[in-house]
Amino acid sequence: MPRALLSVYDKTGVQDFARTLHEMGWELVSSRSTAQALFDAGLPVVDVADLTGVPPILDHRVVTLHPKIHGGLLADPTSESHRADMAEHGIEAFDLVVSNLYPFHLDPSIDLIDIGGPAMTRAAAKNHAFVGIVSSPRQYDVVIAELRERGALSDATRRALALEAFAHTATYDAAIVEWLQTGETLPRFLNIPLERVDKPLRYGENPHQQGALYRKVDTSSWWDGLVQHGGLALSYLNLYDTEAAWKLVHDVGGDPTCAIIKHANPCGVAVATDLATAYQRALSCDERSAFGGIVAFNRQLDATTAAAMVDGPQADVVIAPGYAPGSVDLLIKKRKNTRLLEGAAPTNESLELRQISGGFLVQESAHFLAARADWRVVTKIAPTEAQWSDAELAWRLCGHVKSNAIVLVKDGQAVGIGAGQQNRVESGEIAAKKAAGRAAGGACASDAFYPFPDGVEAAAGAGVAVVVQPGGAMRDDEVIARADELGLAMVFTGERHFLH
Numbered sequence: 001m002p003r004a005l006l007s008v009y010d011k012t013g014v015q016d017f018a019r020t021l022h023e024m025g026w027e028l029v030s031s032r033s034t035a036q037a038l039f040d041a042g043l044p045v046v047d048v049a050d051l052t053g054v055p056p057i058l059d060h061r062v063v064t065l066h067p068k069i070h071g072g073l074l075a076d077p078t079s080e081s082h083r084a085d086m087a088e089h090g091i092e093a094f095d096l097v098v099s100n101l102y103p104f105h106l107d108p109s110i111d112l113i114d115i116g117g118p119a120m121t122r123a124a125a126k127n128h129a130f131v132g133i134v135s136s137p138r139q140y141d142v143v144i145a146e147l148r149e150r151g152a153l154s155d156a157t158r159r160a161l162a163l164e165a166f167a168h169t170a171t172y173d174a175a176i177v178e179w180l181q182t183g184e185t186l187p188r189f190l191n192i193p194l195e196r197v198d199k200p201l202r203y204g205e206n207p208h209q210q211g212a213l214y215r216k217v218d219t220s221s222w223w224d225g226l227v228q229h230g231g232l233a234l235s236y237l238n239l240y241d242t243e244a245a246w247k248l249v250h251d252v253g254g255d256p257t258c259a260i261i262k263h264a265n266p267c268g269v270a271v272a273t274d275l276a277t278a279y280q281r282a283l284s285c286d287e288r289s290a291f292g293g294i295v296a297f298n299r300q301l302d303a304t305t306a307a308a309m310v311d312g313p314q315a316d317v318v319i320a321p322g323y324a325p326g327s328v329d330l331l332i333k334k335r336k337n338t339r340l341l342e343g344a345a346p347t348n349e350s351l352e353l354r355q356i357s358g359g360f361l362v363q364e365s366a367h368f369l370a371a372r373a374d375w376r377v378v379t380k381i382a383p384t385e386a387q388w389s390d391a392e393l394a395w396r397l398c399g400h401v402k403s404n405a406i407v408l409v410k411d412g413q414a415v416g417i418g419a420g421q422q423n424r425v426e427s428g429e430i431a432a433k434k435a436a437g438r439a440a441g442g443a444c445a446s447d448a449f450y451p452f453p454d455g456v457e458a459a460a461g462a463g464v465a466v467v468v469q470p471g472g473a474m475r476d477d478e479v480i481a482r483a484d485e486l487g488l489a490m491v492f493t494g495e496r497h498f499l500h
């Protein structure tokens with residue numbers, strides 16, 4: 001008679017599962033509350049305490065940790081010495097183990113650190129050549145279906161179940177390690193269990209590379225609720241760039257906002273009184289670069305904006321919190337390859353990881369600490385209220401532009417963005433060229449300090465009225481003096497915003 005050992009915290013479906021095993025001729029062995037649940041269902045159950053001769057002890061910390069349990073889990077029936085040991089000590093083999101663990105991640109504490117559960121799970125998973133390990137209620141139907149069809153689990157199924165079981169205990173241990181380091185900004189040990197999302201990506205960074213999205217096990221993010229209304233399958237870079245666009249458009253503020261991203265860098269951002277205007281103003285910053293980009297909105301996409309997009313350059317991805325009636329049909333009809341995404345507000349991680357050879361660089365997630373009240377006017381001229389508003393937006397956008405970053409803003413619209421250059425002057429010249437005179441009277445933001453006055457001169461050449469920068473250079477006095485000579489207002493934030 002095949003034997004099953006059942007010991008679960010989450011009892012969802014376990015009575016029906018055990019009843020089906022019993023009807024198929026299985027002997028049921030169980031412990032504590034699981035045994036009681038099966039007794040209550042009218043099922044014959046051998047209690048672990050009766051099997052081992054030892055009742056639960058130490059406030060139930062020791063229940064299944066016994067040779068008659070683990071010997072039955074780890075025995076190799078093809079081994080003569082194993083069979084001899086089992087006969088000598090009265091050990092019977094188990095064919096199936098059903099075990100899920102205390103919900104440590106829901107209420108971390110010493111009492112919820114499961115010992116017996118992981119031990120049984122790992123033992124059964126190690127011996128998967130002979131033992132099936134069921135570690136989640138979602139596996140019940142698959143296991144029962146195969147037992148009905150074949151009378152036993154296949155080698156492939158037992159191996160697949162073992163893989164999930166080891167991944168489950170690894171995730172469990174990782175949660176404990178994290179809890180024991182609570183309060184440490186950069187913990188000594190960083191274990192991040194990941195599982196591949198089932199939906200495949202079209203390809204990786206390039207078509208000859210495979211790519212996939214992985215999520216943290218037992219967690220969710222805004223990506224999990226993403227809805228795609230049309231267009232081609234998503235690729236690696238679609239997700240990477242969409243994340244950048246989505247975070248930017250939510251970071252800017254509450255008014256209708258449009259952000260256009262190309263290669264993870266904004267090539268247009270604007271705030272307006274309505275979404276269609278925000279789109280047109282964002283597009284006008286750098287329409288040529290917008291082709292094939294990501295367009296993000298912080299408002300439901302209405303039909304007027306959709307119509308404007310049909311007349312604009314092709315976008316690889318459009319993402320919004322929702323779509324008004326008719327807008328999806330209009331975009332699909334005219335832009336059948338464009339991926340139309342609908343998502344919830346973005347979620348943030350506390351740490352950022354970047355892979356290098358043999359390890360990872362880890363840092364706190366980027367965030368803005370200094371507010372306008374913390375900024376300091378260092379020139380003779382102070383910004384006007386309108387210039388302050390442009391300076392704040394320019395500074396906010398700088399945190400989303402690859403360094404060296406220069407952003408020119410006028411009347412709530414990015415009119416010139418210079419990114420990714422090896423020196424700040426050339427970034428400024430690129431931004432000024434794209435602005436083509438539209439930055440006059442506006443603001444220039446630099447993600448790091450100006451080491452020399454030439455960067456300020458480039459900003460003045462673009463016609464801006466105020467420059468916002470972190471400050472802190474050796475030649476700050478020279479830079480400030482040059483700003484005064486040029487009739488500019490200059491503000492120091494005291495905070496750098498590199499993004500590489």
